[in-house]
Amino acid sequence: MLYPVMWQGDRVSLIDQNRLPAMYARVEIRRSEDMAVAIKTMIVRGAPAIGVAAAYGMYLGAREIQTNKREDFLAQLAKVGDLLKATRPTAVNLFWAIDRMLKTARQTVGSVEAIKTVMLETAQNIQEEDLQTCQAIGDRGLEALPNTPNKLRLLTHCNAGALATAGYGTALGIVRSAWRDRRLERLYADETRPRLQGAKLTSWECAQDGIPVTLITDSMAAHCMQRGLIDAVVVGADRIAANGDTANKIGTYSLAIVARAHSIPFFVAAPLSTVDFGLPDGTGIPIEERDPSEIYQIGETRIAPTDIEFYNPSFDVTPAALITAIVTEYGSVAPADLKTQLQGKPSG
């Protein structure tokens, strides 16, 4: 199993996801500021993995604070939280994990040193819980998939795998469970322009684990569906509104439209911590815009003229009506039942 975030006794070790698949390298992070840079530059990416990394970033920040006075400490810790929150706007797990760390600090009685100790334990708990949550999502998601006479041919977008979580993955967790239970024939992976998480990460992760994977460009998904090659689509999520509208990697929305046009079920897999019950629908989800160079350049090669405008939204919102079911650690629910069935349940 791949562990993108690891606590190494006094520092955090991250898989440098910008260097995959050409090179597997780990980056050592000792300071909260460096963790903020790692999240912003996508050394670590994927909503749950960002949450885990940010939780450790909060502990690293706490460790740097020099005062023994509780109120001073909490005020400085809030600033660490602001720094980490300013990295990426869409994945709600970032905010969820930072707020959980701040709450833990506030609620811990005792010295500043005692608070720091509890914060490290909390970051480790967030990581461990995510691993268990993803395993539950994988198994519960598999139960929700259609019963086909053949083994399943699944299609995914971006990377919602071990690399995007504490390990195992959400959408790829379902794929992993299907493979383990001999119910998977093959995963089709969209390359996922512009940053190519499908090509660089999902196909690499599957190859590592021996899961049969076929890489396609994003524009080939409709053709594959028309040819009867896909039984179901499974994707992850960065933020799900209370009505089930789901923000995920740019291109997810068009995939959902195409799946609906071919009557192919479309599943969103995410921990309950990805659901933002504070947002009634997807219109309020902040969409990150990234540097235009992600569009006009491939590697070092410029592929578009300079004197034009660019628009590079990193996520889109799939309306709940296009989603067959949302799979969390609690099982699979229709988007319309998300609020009534899951609001208020503990999310780990």
Ligand code: MRU
């Ligand atoms: O920009 P990224 O690579 O962080 O985007 C990742 C995704 O969109 C994933 O599908 C999502 O975070 C779910 S990861 C389990």
